[in-house]
Amino acid sequence: MNFLNEVMRRHPKAISFAPGAPHPDLIGEVDVVHCLNTYIRHQAQVHAPDERKHLLEHLEYGPAQGIINELLAEAFRNDGMAQAEGRNITVTNGAQEALFLTLRAIFTSPNQVLAVTNPGYAGILGAARMLDIRTTPVADTENGPSLDDLGALIGQARSQNRSIRALYVAPDFANPSGNFMDLASRKSLCRLAQDEGVILLEDTAYGFSSPASTRPPTLKQIAPASTILIGTFSKVGFPGARVGFVLAEQRVQSVAGEFLPLASQLATLKSMISINTSPLGQAVIGGLLLEHGLSISALGERHRVLYQSNLKCLLLALDEQFGSSRKFAGMLEWNRPEGGFFVRIRTPMAVDHSLLARSADEFGVLWTPMRFFSLDQSCDNELRLSCSYLDHAQIEEGASRLRDFFEATL
Numbered sequence: 590m591n592f593l594n595e596v597m598r599r600h601p602k603a604i605s606f607a608p609g610a611p612h613p614d615l616i617g618e619v620d621v622v623h624c625l626n627t628y629i630r631h632q633a634q635v636h637a638p639d640e641r642k643h644l645l646e647h648l649e650y651g652p653a654q655g656i657i658n659e660l661l662a663e664a665f666r667n668d669g670m671a672q673a674e675g676r677n678i679t680v681t682n683g684a685q686e687a688l689f690l691t692l693r694a695i696f697t698s699p700n701q702v703l704a705v706t707n708p709g710y711a712g713i714l715g716a717a718r719m720l721d722i723r724t725t726p727v728a729d730t731e732n733g734p735s736l737d738d739l740g741a742l743i744g745q746a747r748s749q750n751r752s753i754r755a756l757y758v759a760p761d762f763a764n765p766s767g768n769f770m771d772l773a774s775r776k777s778l779c780r781l782a783q784d785e786g787v788i789l790l791e792d793t794a795y796g797f798s799s800p801a802s803t804r805p806p807t808l809k810q811i812a813p814a815s816t817i818l819i820g821t822f823s824k825v826g827f828p829g830a831r832v833g834f835v836l837a838e839q840r841v842q843s844v845a846g847e848f849l850p851l852a853s854q855l856a857t858l859k860s861m862i863s864i865n866t867s868p869l870g871q872a873v874i875g876g877l878l879l880e881h882g883l884s885i886s887a888l889g890e891r892h893r894v895l896y897q898s899n900l901k902c903l904l905l906a907l908d909e910q911f912g913s914s915r916k917f918a919g920m921l922e923w924n925r926p927e928g929g930f931f932v933r934i935r936t937p938m939a940v941d942h943s944l945l946a947r948s949a950d951e952f953g954v955l956w957t958p959m960r961f962f963s964l965d966q967s968c969d970n971e972l973r974l975s976c977s978y979l980d981h982a983q984i985e986e987g988a989s990r991l992r993d994f995f996e997a998t999l
């Protein structure tokens with residue numbers, strides 16, 4: 590994130606397909622004061638009718654596990670995401686802290702290995718590295734992690750006296766692959782996880798970008814005991830709120846050997862890292878949810894429509910620039926996700942920092958090397974384009990600049 594921010598800062602006029610950040614217009618629409626008032630009024634209705642007291646409470650330290658847990662649980666139930674209860678939720682500083690805390694809580698021995706769908710979100714790879722957790726890549730397919738690969742890794746780990754403790758997986762238009770798991774592949778993965786005792790770390794960051802009517806059930810719904818659900822309000826709310834969550838009702842052995850509810854262990858760990866998630870940020874997100882009938886799907890609807898339109902525009906622009914040109918025939922390939930923010934392009938050349946620097950300096954267009962997201966060399970020739978931060982005109986101009994860049998470099 591810092592690297593991408595720095596590249597964007599150095600090239601303010603470049604068109605940036607780099608950040609997976611929400612569109613500035615959508616962030617600008619959030620009326621923070623109104624949402625805060627909605628939440629405080631709601632507190633006054635449900636509890637004591639003293640609004641000033643409730644406001645002041647949100648300027649204090651708050652409970653480590655969070656203050657909007659009951660609202661989140663109701664939203665998860667309303668959206669059919671999970672049969673959740675507030676006491677099993679820990680509110681975190683974004684999904685990033687959720688990933689970090691969860692890894693810290695469930696990995697208790699150096700023989701435990703984290704399997705990561707490869708390519709995978711850079712934040713899980715970084716968190717595992719910081720915690721000295723051994724990782725292993727699982728090949729990604731259009732339908733999510735390869736079960737053959739996962740099965741083989743489980744066997745291999747066992748033969749080395751290790752175990753695959755958990756698999757990180759993002760079933761809904763993953764970052765960076767854009768892959769989406771259909772119902773059958775979700776069920777098969779859940780069955781394997783249940784049979785083999787592997788925890789599924791389900792990252793739902795882009796779940797909102799499927800229409801509610803066609804969205805398959807979450808892994809958490811299919812296999813609640815095997816799955817820990819992790820999510821964020823950065824994409825459907827705003828990233829500056831820094832509000833994410835973990836839903837985990839499992840009981841896990843603590844370092845001291847006792848079996849405790851995971852959500853409360855996460856809160857204990859959190860109290861040593863960030864004390865609590867800002868009550869003001871939580872209150873604003875609580876207000877946003879109340880304004881949208883306690884539904885993350887409803888809250889994300891405008892976002893879904895805008896990003897789907899941007900994605901279509903990007904795919905069309907790539908077709909126009911590269912699809913019909915004989916010059917590029919057989920050289921560039923890209924996937925066609927139906928949601929999320931990302932498209933990946935495979936090229937015949939190594940794609941690295943220096944190529945990005947050339948693209949920025951000479952052609953005014955930014956993107957992200959896919960190698961940032963990979964545990965092996967399988968993505969070294971690929972780049973990731975994000976459509977989330979741009980308007981249609983910028984996307985079309987950016988694709989034209991990409992054409993100039995590829996003409997010069999391929």
Ligand SMILES: Cc1ncc(COP(=O)(O)O)c(C=O)c1O
Pocket residue numbers: 609682683684685686710712759763764792794795820821822823828832833
């Ligand atoms: C798949 C995925 N998970 C987690 C995150 C982190 O989100 P947050 O801003 O909530 O920390 C991101 C952010 O881009 C993401 O793409």
